[in-house]
Amino acid sequence: MSGCPMTNGVGHHEDSGSTPLSESVTGGGMLYGKYLQLDKIVGAQRLLSEEANRLVHDEHLFIVTHQAYELWFKQIIYELDSIRNLFNNEDLAETGTLEVLKRLNRIVLILKLLVDQVMILETMTPLDFMDFRSFLSPASGFQSLQFRLLENKLGIKPGVRVKYNKSYSSVFGDDPEGMASLIRSEAEPTLAELVEKWLSRTPGLEKEGFDFWGKYQSAVHEMLQELKDKADAAKDGTAKTFALNSYAKRKAIFDSIFDPAVHDALIKRGERRFSHKALQGAIMITFYRDEPRFSQPHQLLMLLMDIDSLITKWRYNHVIMVQRMIGSQNMGTGGSSGYQYLRATLGDQYKVFLDLFNLSTFLIPRNCIPTLTRDMKSKLGVQQTSKDADDNKTDKEKI
Numbered sequence: 001m002s003g004c005p006m007t008n009g010v011g012h013h014e015d016s017g018s019t020p021l022s023e024s025v026t027g028g029g030m031l032y033g034k035y036l037q038l039d040k041i042v043g044a045q046r047l048l049s050e051e052a053n054r055l056v057h058d059e060h061l062f063i064v065t066h067q068a069y070e071l072w073f074k075q076i077i078y079e080l081d082s083i084r085n086l087f088n089n090e091d092l093a094e095t096g097t098l099e100v101l102k103r104l105n106r107i108v109l110i111l112k113l114l115v116d117q118v119m120i121l122e123t124m125t126p127l128d129f130m131d132f133r134s135f136l137s138p139a140s141g142f143q144s145l146q147f148r149l150l151e152n153k154l155g156i157k158p159g160v161r162v163k164y165n166k167s168y169s170s171v172f173g174d175d176p177e178g179m180a181s182l183i184r185s186e187a188e189p190t191l192a193e194l195v196e197k198w199l200s201r202t203p204g205l206e207k208e209g210f211d212f213w214g215k216y217q218s219a220v221h222e223m224l225q226e227l228k229d230k231a232d233a234a235k236d237g238t239a240k241t242f243a244l245n246s247y248a249k250r251k252a253i254f255d256s257i258f259d260p261a262v263h264d265a266l267i268k269r270g271e272r273r274f275s276h277k278a279l280q281g282a283i284m285i286t287f288y289r290d291e292p293r294f295s296q297p298h299q300l301l302m303l304l305m306d307i308d309s310l311i312t313k314w315r316y317n318h319v320i321m322v323q324r325m326i327g328s329q330n331m332g333t334g335g336s337s338g339y340q341y342l343r344a345t346l347g348d349q350y351k352v353f354l355d356l357f358n359l360s361t362f363l364i365p366r367n368c369i370p371t372l373t374r375d376m377k378s379k380l381g382v383q384q385t386s387k388d389a390d391d392n393k394t395d396k397e398k399i
């Protein structure tokens with residue numbers, strides 16, 4: 001392994017003894033096994049079937065797969081915490097947004113891996129699984145603390161979770177440290193909340209400035225009026241009814257964002273998440289994504305949707321695997337209804353960035369999008385430097 005940065009040119013031999021890390025470091029270098037503490041990781045596969053003298057070959061795969069998932073969950077949480085800090089502590093000037101993009105993209109790639117990883121475990125047959133399932137009960141993925149932390153830090157609120165015979169946090173009752181970190185993760189600002197604040201500061205929303213929202217409303221009204229005129233002018237009775245109905249539907253959809261009271265009612269019903277202002281910011285970024293200062297924010301919104309959709313795909317792959325392994329009627333080892341419970345978690349309430357998915361509802365044809373004023377065009381025309389960000393700190397703009 002000469003040339004491998006891990007061996008630092010020292011050569012390679014297995015050494016995963018128990019010298020403390022600090023000692024090895026001061027000793028002027030460290031070998032691969034020690035640096036990675038492989039003694040702990042590679043030594044952590046305890047096959048219960050083997051201990052019961054009834055070795056089941058596939059239990060090894062089952063354990064390694066779960067451990068690999070947990071390691072990747074750890075990395076995702078690490079990236080997520082750093083992203084939340086960037087949003088929290090900085091004005092997210094160009095350098096900050098770039099770093100956020102880089103780390104969100106990393107999370108997306110890890111999640112893609114996790115979605116596909118389910119396939120490897122599916123090489124185990126239900127009969128093989130049955131051979132050792134009783135040994136691991138009552139252990140269940142439902143008790144994965146890191147999975148819950150990940151959900152909470154993204155922005156899933158306890159109130160939206162699918163009801164199950166126990167509270168989702170009660171399973172951590174014997175782990176005070178885990179419980180404390182779970183409670184902390186519910187109290188800290190979530191990624192969704194930080195993104196919401198950031199969106200509501202989108203430049204161009206100010207009423208006294210470009211007033212995007214006012215211009216957008218006028219454009220929509222014009223578009224709707226055209227639809228109505230066409231419907232009124234239709235001669236054929238059926239075509240007229242159809243056109244009037246589709247006009248009424250379009251109008252109701254747009255009313256739901258123009259009327260803050262309707263918007264708030266939808267938030268209460270859990271059908272919308274972002275504040276009214278944040279939704280305006282997201283729509284504006286989507287329309288003007290080709291302007292240099294909106295291109296990174298637009299990429300950011302895309303990555304947030306990727307995260308939501310990949311987690312949903314993971315949930316789906318997992319539930320299909322569960323059905324294949326234990327069917328639709330058997331309870332899970334964690335005490336839930338198993339397949340039925342997991343299927344309910346595929347719903348929209350588990351999508352943290354649901355509003356971004358629904359943005360398409362509010363798009364209008366390119367030729368109807370309000371034209372940028374010269375002032376706004378030049379504002380969005382250049383990427384902001386860190387210096388600009390410092391200069392602008394008072395005017396609350398973000399990108």
Ligand code: HEM
Nearest residue numbers: 066069140141142144147322325332333334335336338345
């Ligand atoms: C043979 C393979 C698997 C089976 C049969 C299985 C079964 C189940 C069942 C029945 C549940 C519902 C809770 C319960 O009552 O136990 C569950 C939840 C869960 N499992 Fe698995 N699982 C498998 C593999 C995995 C893997 C590889 C992971 C990766 C970490 C995982 C992570 C989870 C998580 C995080 C939950 C909680 C989901 C939620 O509450 O939204 N499972 N699993």
